[in-house]
Amino acid sequence: MRVLGVDPGLTRCGVGVVEGVAGRPLTMLGVGVVRTPADADLSHRLLAVEQGIEQWLDEHRPEFVAVERVFSQHNVRTVMGTAQASAVAMLCAARRGIPVALHTPSEVKAAVTGTGRADKAQVGAMVTRLLRLAAPPKPADAADALALAICHIWRAPAQNRLQQAVARQAVHATKGRTA
Template sequence: MRVLGVDPGLTRCGVGVVEGVAGRPLTMLGVGVVRTPADAELGLRLVAVEQGIERWLDEYEPEYVAVERVFSQHNVRTVMGTAQASAVAMLCAARRGIPVALHTPSEVKAAVTGSGRADKAQVGAMVTRLLRLSAPPKPADAADALALAICHIWRAPAQTRLQQAAARIGPDRAVAQNRLQQAAAAHASHQASKGRTA
């Protein structure tokens, strides 16, 4: 499996390509950053991000694109730029028919380091170790892009099995099973509360 990881950003958009399968050594094929000038007009910056990602897609022909899921931050301006760059990456992949997976920062950290609360230095150190690199990729955006690709390679098989199981069950049966589980949980809770009051 060949995955392009994208750590979205307007000023620095990290990109990294990793190849391999879960349970086997992984190989880094390329890593870098698509940069745009902070003082440029927004539309031109988005075009530059698009052109940069398109070059990576042309050169490495990934089977999947893994993008960091944008979450709300205190700085609305920063999150808007990140969301816009993320949308550009998804658009580039969709235009080519390449599946896109979104992973939260905590999912990526947990997959790569074992802790969803790991800091950037810990993520960089594990990326370096997992890909057998001589030094951590710089800047951190590049290391984060590789971590996204690694996360997807490791998580994709389980996600695929879950999707296939849900498809076999069918939406009506899945809803019915969910309602039965909720009713059973409510009944158990009611029984437990009766036992506490007796």
């Protein structure tokens, strides 16, 4: 399973590609940051994010894209840009027919560190260990993107089993009605 993780943002959009399956060592295929100039027109910044994401999709051909779910509790100004950058990432994936999964920051932290309240350093340290890297990826947005991809690989089997169970349930319900 090859997953592109995206930590959305206009100034820095973290991107990281991880390959592997749950329960086996994972491999990092690439990590980086798509940057856009803060003084540029918003529409041009969104265009630059799109071009950056497209390059990553072209190069790595992921089977899934995992994007951080954006909440608007926090900084009001920042969150709008984050929501808009995440929309661009989701759109790029949807255009190619790649399934998009959203994971919350605490789901990601819990997946890689065991606690949803882990700090940036802890996430960076675990990403470094799990992907057997020489040093934590910098900046934090890049490490977060890898953590998202890892989270997706590890959560996916459970989600798939749940979806299968729901599908079976639906089939039984239909049979019950037609009997």
